[in-house]
Amino acid sequence: xxxxxxxxxxxRTDFLSPMCIGEVANVSAEITYTSxxxxxxxxxxxxxxxxxxxxxxTNKATLWYVPLSLKNVNKVLEVPPxxxxxxxxxxxxxxxxxxxxxxxxxxxxxNGDVIFSVLNPEPHTVGYxxxxxxxxxxxxxCTLLGFVHGGxxxxxxxxxxxxxxxxxxxxxxxxxxxxAINFHEKIKKGCVITISGRMTFTSNKxxxxxxxxxxxxxxxxxxxxxxxxxxFFTYVSLSKEGKPLPVPQLLTETEDxxxxxxxxxxxxxxxxxxRQAQMQQAAQQ
Numbered sequence: 254x255x256x257x258x259x260x261x262x263x264x265r266t267d268f269l270s271p272m273c274i275g276e277v278a279n280v281s282a283e284i285t286y287t288s289x290x291x292x293x294x295x296x297x298x299x300x301x302x303x304x305x306x307x308x309x310x311t312n313k314a315t316l317w318y319v320p321l322s323l324k325n326v327n328k329v330l331e332v333p334p335x336x337x338x339x340x341x342x343x344x345x346x347x348x349x350x351x352x353x354x355x356x357x358x359x360x361x362x363x364n365g366d367v368i369f370s371v372l373n374p375e376p377h378t379v380g381y382x383x384x385x386x387x388x389x390x391x392x393x394x395c396t397l398l399g400f401v402h403g404g405x406x407x408x409x410x411x412x413x414x415x416x417x418x419x420x421x422x423x424x425x426x427x428x429x430x431x432x433a434i435n436f437h438e439k440i441k442k443g444c445v446i447t448i449s450g451r452m453t454f455t456s457n458k459x460x461x462x463x464x465x466x467x468x469x470x471x472x473x474x475x476x477x478x479x480x481x482x483x484x485f486f487t488y489v490s491l492s493k494e495g496k497p498l499p500v501p502q503l504l505t506e507t508e509d510x511x512x513x514x515x516x517x518x519x520x521x522x523x524x525x526x527x528r529q530a531q532m533q534q535a536a537q538q
Contacts, residue, residue: 254322254323254324254330255322255323255324256320256321256322256323256330257320257321257323257326257396257398258292258318258319258320258321259318259319259320259321259400259436259439260316260317260318260403260436261291261317261318261319261435261436262316262317262353262357262433262434262435262436263314263315263316263317263403263407263431263433263434263484264314264315264316264317264353264433265314265430265431265432265433265524266312266313266314266430266431267312267313267314267429267430268311268312268427268428268429268430269309269310269311269312269313270300270309270310270311271311271427272298272300272311273300273302275302275303276300276301276302276303277300277301277303278298278299278300278301278311279298279299279300279301279308280296280297280298280299281296281297281299282294282295282296282297283295284335285315285342285346286335286342286343286346286347286349286350287332287333287334287335288332288347288350289331289332290319290320290329290330290331290332291317291318291319291332291350292317292318292319292320292332293315293316293317293346293349293350294315294316294317294318295313295314295315295316296312296313296314296315296316297310297312297313298310298311298312298313299311315349317353320332323398326398326400326439353433356433356435357433357435357437360433360435360437360483366465368383368385368449368450368451370383371383375504377421377501377502377503377504378503378504378505378506379451379452379453379503379504379505379506379510380506381420381421382417382418382420382421382451382452383417383449383450383451383452384413384416384417384420384449384450385413385447385448385449385450386409386412386413386447386448387445387446387447387448388409388445388446388448389443389444389445390440390441390442390443390444390445390446391442392442394442395441395442399441399442400439400440400441400442401439401440401441401442401444401446403436406436406440406446406466406481406482407431407434409446409448409466410434410448410450410464410466410482410484410486411428411431411486412448413448413449413450413464414428414450414462414464414486414488415428415488416450417450417451417452417460417462418452418460418462418488418490421452421455421460421500421501421503422460422490422498422500422501424490424491424492424498425490425491425492425493426460426488426489426490426491427488427489427491428486428487428488429459429487429488429489430486430487430524431484431485431486431487432484432485432486432487432520433484433485434482434483434484435482435483435484436481436482437480437481437482437483438468438479438480438481439481440466440468440481440482441470443470444468444469444470444471445468445469445471446466446467446468446469446481447466447467447469448464448465448466449464449465449466449467450462450463450464450486451463452503453485453503453513453514453516453517454503454513454514454516454517454518454520454521455500455501455502455503456500456518456521457499457500458489458490458497458498458499458500459487459488459489459500459521460487460488460489460490460500460503461485461486461487461517461520461521462485462486462487462488463483463484463485463513464483464484464485464486465480465482465483465484466480466481466482466483467479467480467481468481485517485520
């Protein structure tokens with residue numbers, strides 16, 4: 254049956270190296286696992302300096318897609334299985350599938366949060382740096398079926414997260430990584446989307462910002478606002494020379510802010526431990 258692949262989730266993305274103006278981007282993608290109703294695609298981005306020939310890996314990520322019927326976009330179709338060269342590849346892929354499925358469920362359960370404006374907030378508090386952007390979804394934002402491109406949504410989320418980070422530290426900031434981006438529901442052409450961001454955690458040199466997208470489909474359907482996308486972005490502060498700067502400590506005021514700070518700290522320590530383990534493994538090889 255004719256179908257379209259809809260982006261459902263982007264796993265953690267690390268920005269390993271900057272890509273400069275004038276460099277050539279080489280993006281490669283490969284299907285690495287298929288479940289009954291989803292496809293895992295691993296993507297690598299290489300940059301090439303065409304003057305020197307130097308190449309470097311700048312980004313890598315894992316994306317999950319689901320096939321939607323062209324006749325009925327609310328119907329998820331079955332995926333033809335791929336052939337694995339080794340049984341271990343299928344087992345490892347199934348483990349990744351189960352992990353992301355559990356994380357998506359946990360993320361959806363905590364999607365009731367709403368960001369409210371704060372009157373005269375103190376510097377370095379959550380209310381001081383939080384930001385929102387309202388965008389009307391037009392034809393140029395959408396696929397041929399009239400649903401928003403995942404890349405359009407991610408760009409808007411990154412812009413809001415960048416404003417939050419810049420407000421907090423008042424310096425040059427760059428995206429260091431993006432935790433899993435979960436696309437919970439489709440966004441149709443004609444919707445008004447609100448992209449909201451708030452600081453959740455700061456370490457000595459990084460900031461974690463929670464961003465979510467709410468959609469108001471008031472043009473065609475009398476449906477209430479719903480949470481469409483959610484993610485965590487990590488930013489770092491840089492000097493004019495491109496060196497990391499200390500980040501002002503986030504001042505938490507409410508019990509919810511303190512809880513979110515501890516949750517963010519847990520994610521930070523978990524990521525740090527995982528990165529150290531990968532470095533040790535690479536050194537041993």
